[in-house]
Amino acid sequence: MKPQDVLAYPSRVLADDQRQRFFDDGFLVLPDYVPPAWLERLRAAMAELLDRSRSITQSDAVYVLEEGHSARDPRLHRVSSPQDQHPAFWAFMTDPIMTDLAADVVGPDVKFHHAKLNVKSGKGTQGFGWHQDIPAWPHTDFSPVTIGIYIDGCTADQGPLTVARGSHNGPLFSMYDDAGNFVVKIRSNDLGWLTDDRIASITGGPGTTLLLNCRAVHGSAPNKAAAARPLLLPVYSSADSFPYTPSPIPSPHQGDVVRGKPARFACFDTRPVEMPPDWRFGYKPVWAHKKPAY
Template sequence: MSALEARPRPAVLSAEQVAAYHRDGYLLVERLIGPELLGRLHERVAAFLERSRSVAASDSVFDLAPGHGAESPRLRRLKTPDEQDPLFWEVASGILADVAADLIGAEEGGGVTFHHSKLNFKWSEANPQANAVRWHQDIQFYPHTNYSPMTIGLYLQDVGPTDGPLTVLPGSHDGPLYDQYDAEGNWTGCLSDADAAGLDESKAVMLTGPAGSITVHNCRTVHSSPPATTAHGRPLLLNAYAAADAFPYTVNPSVSRHDRELLRGRPARWARHDPRPCLIPPDWSGGYSSIFAAQSGEEKGTGKAKAAGKPAMM
């Protein structure tokens, strides 16, 4: 019997949804979160947007988009929302952890650990193209001993084609891992133009859905998001999880006090090692802002990898 066949009956997802995730490397579940919880989340999001009016530069809580100001707050990312407000942790450790447990299933003890959380926005007024996210994979940002890590996104508002939805390449989680440094050794957090040109974008799937829908993608899945051309900011709450037997071997770029917290199942007594290698990112222990800053070149020259010895500090 295969490991997939041995998985317990899902608690939140159907067996068909679990199988689809493992086959395709992604999943979309519409309206998983109801209006009452969404309403509470909207209140928290509005409060943080209001608080960001008094912040002039990106810091450990807020990553600000170009053009941000008190009159027109343009928060690009709320960092570690899981420790910024109890409601975000309630969601991360509640139903979304149940989804992760369904998908991780019968691995070592069925254990699920928390990795990180973030709340991303897309503002279109000044330069819509600037809020696009280029093709990339996640695991190169935070290598683990195996490829169980996944990210679960929660759409807090309706997301259509003009709202910059998550876009995935089905089956790419079983394909190659790409180099996300440029020719000069700068970390870019995305595929090179040459590698991106080799993707079959005709197979790309745009994950649109109503408020309360979730997206899930595996850490190896090639994904992006197009520019948003609507003005509501498209808040997207992202939480990442891993099997308990997946151990990180680099610094968590978005560490919080919940890092590696066991949310479901039993702790692992053995680490599970996937034989496929993984690219190593720069040393994030000196700080990390966001994928937006990396892909836009705002941090060019600060994320170089050295051929030997300790990577350059951020």
């Protein structure tokens, strides 16, 4: 669904100016949006996953390990599809606290695509170079939104997510490197336009929530602080937005309509999108191309 059609529906969670700011800037920050009871539940679920990762010695389809990971001191960069690893995550992602919020920016019919939990353990080595998300999972339109929740909050030294204001209205950049690897990183010579005054660094207390349009240029530095910086990142789209390609982070829940009703017709935005590699026979994750990723 296109922004002008989304805006024709009444808002459920956001004030009108917040909604407009999301469409103008390509992102919106809601300080302390998720209440403590939910955060407690998510923390307990995350602790279980961290505990399970003790038996893992190499990054796999679920756990991306951070340097120094061991059974005694589990250290994670990411958990892929946390909603398939612990029911609390799926309960949260399908609760109106999330689906009504998503509806305010994608329209009343909301579809789940995928999710990850970027744990970013303390004193870490891995960040995320400047990139755009949509070339990794192209859709028929640009409605997909990532809703990021800082479970424990995020300070400036914890590698906060940084976003280039208004970049969702600019071009999509190549996510391939010169050798043809899909590295999900914009080449430095494509970033001449990125001046400091355009960069928003998203910090905040526990439960602070970020809505991020799928075209927005963003990234983050490694977490240099002692404490981990868990950021839960479910992705939703309008129900009438359909992915062109298999998801790099698959889930049995991909395509579930979590609010409203399924669409019978697809919405098309004909601005071009670079296609990712053919992942039908397996996904080579970004972290497998090089280390550290930032």
